[in-house]
Amino acid sequence: MPVKSILVWDFPVRVFHWLLVISFAGAWLTSEGESQQMLHYAFGYSACALVLFRIVWGVIGTRYARFSEFIKGPTETMHHIKALLTGKQYPGLGHNPVGALVMISLMILILLIGLTGYWTVKEYLGDLMGGAHEAISSLALAFVVAHVTAAIVMSFWQKENLVSSMLTGKKQGLPEQAIRYPQYIVGLLLMLAWAYCFYMVFGGNWPSLTS
Numbered sequence: 001m002p003v004k005s006i007l008v009w010d011f012p013v014r015v016f017h018w019l020l021v022i023s024f025a026g027a028w029l030t031s032e033g034e035s036q037q038m039l040h041y042a043f044g045y046s047a048c049a050l051v052l053f054r055i056v057w058g059v060i061g062t063r064y065a066r067f068s069e070f071i072k073g074p075t076e077t078m079h080h081i082k083a084l085l086t087g088k089q090y091p092g093l094g095h096n097p098v099g100a101l102v103m104i105s106l107m108i109l110i111l112l113i114g115l116t117g118y119w120t121v122k123e124y125l126g127d128l129m130g131g132a133h134e135a136i137s138s139l140a141l142a143f144v145v146a147h148v149t150a151a152i153v154m155s156f157w158q159k160e161n162l163v164s165s166m167l168t169g170k171k172q173g174l175p176e177q178a179i180r181y182p183q184y185i186v187g188l189l190l191m192l193a194w195a196y197c198f199y200m201v202f203g204g205n206w207p208s209l210t211s
């Protein structure tokens, strides 16, 4: 059967991804200087809120959004690494098992950054939390660089633009591999929730998180 352009990434996954990019970059750009402190907290906490949403969506979301679809055991992951080393591409349409490990690590690191940021604000354990916060942020940045490089390299290798797939949700595949519902309403609600969280933190309306 001929392959055609089919929907793989639902709308909430795409909204999650690009709002996460904005939030992470925003938090980095506002990380120095007291004048931008509330902006920094707003970007940082809304990044964490996105990850919390994604954890739920990884259980109840559409086919390729589910953790069960892309988190593989050590045997299958090793098998995939060996296949990669011998020049074989991953046959699935969703995230490949190695890429998925980096993405999951990034999500965990973002939650840890949020937690250590919160503890820094609460002056818990003196300077230790501020140091941990900065160190984990740098580690996450290194993972982001690896992730973006992999997305570009894999796009050339697979001759399919994975970055535009993350925008349009579409990839080349068989019609029966497509997901049926784009879930626009959930994506829109996610946008609203992100904006609300950003606004509340930035405006100092949740003082228990920021002071």
Ligand code: HEM
Pocket (backbone or CB within 6 Å): 023, 024, 027, 028, 031, 032, 040, 041, 043, 044, 045, 047, 110, 113, 114, 115, 116, 117, 118, 120, 121, 129, 130, 131, 133, 134, 137, 138, 209, 210
């Ligand atoms: C993705 C999210 C975040 C990233 C990437 C990030 C990154 C950073 C970085 C790189 C610094 C060090 C700035 C410097 O002095 O050179 C910093 C400082 C700080 N961040 Fe975040 N941050 C994030 C989220 C948060 C959150 C949610 C909070 C919670 C309120 C927070 C609170 C702070 C505080 C209080 C400092 C000052 C630490 C100190 O002076 O030791 N950050 N952040």
Ligand code: HEM
Pocket (backbone or CB within 6 Å): 013, 016, 017, 020, 021, 022, 024, 025, 054, 065, 094, 095, 096, 099, 103, 104, 106, 107, 144, 147, 148, 151, 152, 162, 163, 165, 166
């Ligand atoms: C702050 C920066 C970034 C973070 C934290 C991040 C994180 C993630 C996460 C968590 C996923 C999994 C998506 C999901 O299943 O919900 C993902 C996928 C993806 N990201 Fe990013 N990302 C970042 C920046 C970028 C950028 C700048 C690009 C483009 C150049 C990019 C391209 C992609 C692609 C193509 C995928 C799908 C990979 C695949 O086809 O399996 N990411 N990213």
